[in-house]
Amino acid sequence: MSTTRREWLKISALSAGALAFGSVDFAQKADAQNNSGNLIKLSGNENPYGFSPKAKQSMLDALTGGNRYANPETVARLEQQIAAREGLKSENVVLGTGSGEVLCMAAIAFGRQEIVAPEPTFPSLMRYAENLGARLKPVALNEKWEHDFGAMAKLTGENTSLVYVCNPNNPTASLSPADALRAFCRETSKRAPVFADEAYLEYTDDYPRNSMVDLVRSGENVIVSRTFSKIYGMAGLRVGYGLARADVAQKLKKFRMTWFNSLSIGAALAAYEDQNFINESRKKNTEVRRAFLSEMDKMNLKYAPSDANFVWLNVGAGLDDLGDRMRTRGIWIGNPRGGWQRVTVGTSDEMQKFVAAFKEIRKV
Numbered sequence: 001m002s003t004t005r006r007e008w009l010k011i012s013a014l015s016a017g018a019l020a021f022g023s024v025d026f027a028q029k030a031d032a033q034n035n036s037g038n039l040i041k042l043s044g045n046e047n048p049y050g051f052s053p054k055a056k057q058s059m060l061d062a063l064t065g066g067n068r069y070a071n072p073e074t075v076a077r078l079e080q081q082i083a084a085r086e087g088l089k090s091e092n093v094v095l096g097t098g099s100g101e102v103l104c105m106a107a108i109a110f111g112r113q114e115i116v117a118p119e120p121t122f123p124s125l126m127r128y129a130e131n132l133g134a135r136l137k138p139v140a141l142n143e144k145w146e147h148d149f150g151a152m153a154k155l156t157g158e159n160t161s162l163v164y165v166c167n168p169n170n171p172t173a174s175l176s177p178a179d180a181l182r183a184f185c186r187e188t189s190k191r192a193p194v195f196a197d198e199a200y201l202e203y204t205d206d207y208p209r210n211s212m213v214d215l216v217r218s219g220e221n222v223i224v225s226r227t228f229s230k231i232y233g234m235a236g237l238r239v240g241y242g243l244a245r246a247d248v249a250q251k252l253k254k255f256r257m258t259w260f261n262s263l264s265i266g267a268a269l270a271a272y273e274d275q276n277f278i279n280e281s282r283k284k285n286t287e288v289r290r291a292f293l294s295e296m297d298k299m300n301l302k303y304a305p306s307d308a309n310f311v312w313l314n315v316g317a318g319l320d321d322l323g324d325r326m327r328t329r330g331i332w333i334g335n336p337r338g339g340w341q342r343v344t345v346g347t348s349d350e351m352q353k354f355v356a357a358f359k360e361i362r363k364v
């Protein structure tokens, strides 16, 4: 039996029950949560293992209170918990409807003039700002799939009103070195606010070191964003947050669109306390990603180094309709861009199905 086959089987066996913890059985959760219609969804970088059972209980308990607006005390408690874990104060925490809302707040508050950002990256903040009249200065990632900090620093000029970095970066899943990013943020934030998008941070092995939150603590003009949508498994519930200096946070909050969803805020509070779920999600993701990438190695496919719950694969020319063809085989991914395809890391079973369908398509 090949190593990879053995690895797959081992992971499948683990998924089938051995990794049950608390009241969550990862395999069952995956079955229940994963399907979008009949499709296996590998397009949204979501957590296939659901979310903390404590968050579910919190929502069930809160359901009958749906006639009331979210209690400001619960909102304040979530801000306090986040602040306490990050060594900050509540005044430094900006909650949002997903981190997507925090990205939009930053675009309105700071981004309307000129934004320096890597390319490719998660485009949401830049698209929003462009609609408000901003100019974009994109800087290609370097050959190691890292941010090109030298080029980004050079392009940050008098007119730059915001700099965006994303680590790990979407869609490439690649991690730029923490020390280089920190030095860049420290220097560049003297000239313009730097927005560090850390949506996938908790998937990295050394995430406290990879975070730029220490720069917020030391008073630099850096905005860090995080989300409950990814490793916390609550994408549909829409909670995220920004961390920034008090004066910067104040400016961001002015542009919050609306008050919070009462069920989601309570769920986030419960999920935040359940670090067991987070640790297991990270572990499972790493195992399945490793096995999946060794399959890609066997097929001689190139990919960017991944430190997240997705992979940026070079599927090559002639497969521009890969997404459409996968869909007819029950798997939902987007279509490739320039020969590159982003694939979310699902469960072991889902990735085996992806590999089987992909091999079939490549043979045709």
Ligand SMILES: Cc1ncc(COP(=O)(O)O)c(C=O)c1O
Residues within 6 Å of the ligand: 044, 045, 097, 098, 099, 100, 101, 122, 166, 169, 170, 197, 199, 200, 226, 227, 228, 229, 235, 238, 239, 240
């Ligand atoms: C890098 C990055 N930032 C932010 C977001 C926004 O996520 P959410 O609004 O669900 O927090 C996403 C979503 O995929 C993302 O990939």
